[in-house]
Amino acid sequence: xxxxxxxxxxxxxxxxxxxxxxxxxxxxxxxxxxxxxxxxxxxxxxxxxxxxxxxxxxxxxxxxxxxxxxxxxxxxxxxxxxxxxxxxxxxxxxxxxxxxxxxxxxxxxxxxxxxxxxxxxxxxxxxxxxxxxxxxxxxxxxxxxxxxxxxxxxxxxxxxxxxxxxxxxxxxxxxxxxxxxxxxxxxxxxxxxxxxxxxxxxxxxxxxxxxxxxxxxxxxxxxxxxxxxxxxxxxxxxxxxxxxxxxxxxxxxxxxxxxxxxxxxxxxxxxxxxxxxxxxxxxxxxxxxxxxxxxxxxxxxxxxxxxxxxxxxxxxxxxxxxxxxxxxxxxxxxxxxxxxxxxxxxxxxxxxxxxxxxxxxxxxxxxxxxxxxxxxxxxxxxxxxxxxxxxxxxxxxxxxxxxxxxxxxxxxxxxxxxxxxxxxxxxxxxxxxxxxxxxxxxxxxxxxxxxxxxxxxxxxxxxxxxxxxxxxxxxxxxxxxxxxxxxxxxxxxxxxxxxxxx
Amino acid sequence: xxxxxxxxxxxxxxxxxxxxxxxxxxxxxxxxxxxxxxxxxxxxxxxxxxxxxxxxxxxxxxxxxxxxxxxxxxxxxxxxxxxxxxxxxxxxxxxxxxxxxxxxxxxxxxxxxxxxxxxxxxxxxxxxxxxxxxxxxxxxxxxxxxxxxxxxxxxxxxxxx
Numbered sequence: 001x002x003x004x005x006x007x008x009x010x011x012x013x014x015x016x017x018x019x020x021x022x023x024x025x026x027x028x029x030x031x032x033x034x035x036x037x038x039x040x041x042x043x044x045x046x047x048x049x050x051x052x053x054x055x056x057x058x059x060x061x062x063x064x065x066x067x068x069x070x071x072x073x074x075x076x077x078x079x080x081x082x083x084x085x086x087x088x089x090x091x092x093x094x095x096x097x098x099x100x101x102x103x104x105x106x107x108x109x110x111x112x113x114x115x116x117x118x119x120x121x122x123x124x125x126x127x128x129x130x131x132x133x134x135x136x137x138x139x140x141x142x143x144x145x146x147x148x149x150x151x152x153x154x155x156x157x158x159x160x161x162x163x164x165x166x167x168x169x170x171x172x173x174x175x176x177x178x179x180x181x182x183x184x185x186x187x188x189x190x191x192x193x194x195x196x197x198x199x200x201x202x203x204x205x206x207x208x209x210x211x212x213x214x215x216x217x218x219x220x221x222x223x224x225x226x227x228x229x230x231x232x233x234x235x236x237x238x239x240x241x242x243x244x245x246x247x248x249x250x251x252x253x254x255x256x257x258x259x260x261x262x263x264x265x266x267x268x269x270x271x272x273x274x275x276x277x278x279x280x281x282x283x284x285x286x287x288x289x290x291x292x293x294x295x296x297x298x299x300x301x302x303x304x305x306x307x308x309x310x311x312x313x314x315x316x317x318x319x320x321x322x323x324x325x326x327x328x329x330x331x332x333x334x335x336x337x338x339x340x341x342x343x344x345x346x347x348x349x350x351x352x353x354x355x356x357x358x359x360x361x362x363x364x365x366x367x368x369x370x371x372x373x374x375x376x377x378x379x380x381x382x383x384x385x386x387x388x389x390x391x392x393x394x395x396x397x398x399x400x401x402x403x404x405x406x407x408x409x410x411x412x413x414x415x416x417x418x419x420x421x422x423x424x425x426x427x428x429x430x431x432x433x434x435x436x437x438x439x440x441x442x443x444x445x446x447x448x449x450x451x452x453x454x455x456x457x458x459x460x461x462x463x464x465x466x467x468x469x470x471x472x473x474x475x476x477x478x479x480x481x482x483x484x485x486x487x488x489x490x491x492x493x494x495x496x497x498x499x500x501x502x
Numbered sequence: 503x504x505x506x507x508x509x510x511x512x513x514x515x516x517x518x519x520x521x522x523x524x525x526x527x528x529x530x531x532x533x534x535x536x537x538x539x540x541x542x543x544x545x546x547x548x549x550x551x552x553x554x555x556x557x558x559x560x561x562x563x564x565x566x567x568x569x570x571x572x573x574x575x576x577x578x579x580x581x582x583x584x585x586x587x588x589x590x591x592x593x594x595x596x597x598x599x600x601x602x603x604x605x606x607x608x609x610x611x612x613x614x615x616x617x618x619x620x621x622x623x624x625x626x627x628x629x630x631x632x633x634x635x636x637x638x639x640x641x642x643x644x645x646x647x648x649x650x651x652x653x654x655x656x657x658x659x660x661x662x663x
Contacts, residue, residue: 167565167569168520168566171563174528175559178531178555181555188547188548192534192538220590221590223593225585226586390627393620396616396620397643400600404655404656413604414601417597417598421597424594429519430520431520446551447551450546450551459542461543
């Protein structure tokens with residue numbers, strides 16, 4: 001009964017006209033960035049982070065969340081029609097989705113992708129509603145040792161799943177921690193790595209770092225090649241999948257939803273891992289695996305459901321523990337902090353309107369997305385024809401303005417340009433930026449919790465292994481660190497490794 | 503892999519360069535940590551985490567260097583093979599010039615040339631389209647930010663904007 005009352009309260013918050021507007025803007029922009037290759041949800045969210053300052057915390061976070069799950073819907077459109085993933089979680093949809101489109105079945109591919117996403121998104125919300133409050137009540141008992149170990153685990157999982165060599169990913173994570181520590185020490189108030197610059201006393205901002213590494217660097221990488229697009233020109237008809245399509249897709253949607261939700265909760269996991277895992281699972285379970293890659297609808301239904309369920313599941317660690325499981329959630333944490341809110345076990349009890357309002361807005365956002373992605377598909381197809389030689393300069397101008405507006409400080413624009421250039425060379429040398437950004441956000445929290453636990457335990461390092469949750473997290477992190485050294489496990493890692501940054 | 507793309511013990515090995523930069527960075531972080539004071543394990547100081555993170559950076563960078571020496575790696579040149587490497591370099595040059603011009607010239611006088619250059623350099627947009635976009639978009643954004651959102655963009659020495 002409590003849950004129902006809370007949901008009703010949440011709908012009361014989400015259905016105010018201003019929150020409906022923000023929700024619509026969020027899902028619209030999410031679909032837009034999902035559709036346009038080259039800009040992902042991370043760039044769009046960092047670009048719009050300053051906008052959240054102007055409204056209430058509910059409105060800002062509702063919009064940011066909308067961009068995230070909206071991009072999961074939009075990403076499939078480009079994958080199916082152009083064979084270029086709109087964002088990383090839709091890479092796998094290209095394989096069978098574009099083949100279906102080539103065979104004249106773009107409509108059912110887009111249809112099952114939207115319906116699968118809707119079903120998975122709704123399931124993830126119900127699960128979020130039921131799981132989050134219970135997990136939050138358990139998390140109240142967490143001490144600094146548990147938080148420290150959980151953050152270490154999150155960083156290790158992300159580095160384990162990042163494409164390329166693990167030492168490179170771990171190096172990036174360590175550099176992220178160092179960058180996060182720039183500024184005044186929160187315990188002693190001593191300036192660290194500020195080089196005498198007043199602008200660095202408060203540390204480097206998240207927005208210029210993320211916009212540089214993901215926005216500017218992405219544009220620089222994209223300019224290297226002339227992007228050719230193979231847009232399906234036939235008129236898209238019959239968006240509703242037929243009975244046979246539904247029969248073939250029911251299992252993949254259900255499995256993708258469950259798998260995606262569970263992978264979304266895991267620190268370091270997320271929508272990209274979920275979509276790859278779901279595709280692999282469906283191919284393995286299929287009686288005719290040779291159809292995969294030739295236009296099998298299961299290859300679209302499973303991954304698209306999985307990435308949406310994961311997007312919902314990823315809210316759980318952020319809302320209940322205050323730990324962002326991936327870069328997108330780290331940005332959302334930034335939005336909370338901008339408004340003076342600290343996500344964590346007390347958020348649901350202290351700010352029920354905020355938590356339940358966000359959950360309710362996600363139901364509404366899912367319905368909006370279904371309308372935006374099915375009847376209005378023609379509009380998105382037209383948008384795919386926007387030339388990149390005009391789009392890229394516009395993205396650069398918007399990132400400059402976005403960074404400047406977030407702090408009214410020219411120094412942040414310099415920081416963004418510097419990180420854009422560094423990010424480009426990093427990517428060229430095979431260093432992924434995702435572990436750096438997550439570590440940058442977690443760095444100060446990690447340090448704080450480590451120092452607190454050492455002070456509380458009077459320097460006894462056993463405190464991290466004497467507490468069961470902390471010990472379990474550290475043990476799992478250790479296993480993942482050792483795993484790439486074993487040839488069999490290294491092969492498995494290479495299979496699931498991914499490019500989170502795209 | 504052939505000699506061109508997978509070289510051992512050569513200065514052109516890109517992995518060696520990546521690892522060396524990491525090692526230098528790690529050494530700097532260790533030195534910064536020591537300078538800030540480590541404190542004790544009962545009461546860690548401001549440099550405690552920096553120092554140990556610096557050590558980790560050095561460890562991972564060394565492992566990258568070792569694998570570059572033993573297993574080889576692609577050359578720096580091969581990282582830019584078969585791509586239009588001049589395009590990102592031109593964009594980087596434009597952005598660097600823009601960052602120098604932003605404060606003295608202000609937002610409008612620096613962003614209009616930036617847009618025009620980017621529109622003409624990436625994949626040239628015809629002049630009749632490039633000029634209106636380069637002028638109208640920054641002007642429109644400036645108007646929205648200044649008049650509607652009351653955000654003051656840098657106006658530079660000439661006070662334009």
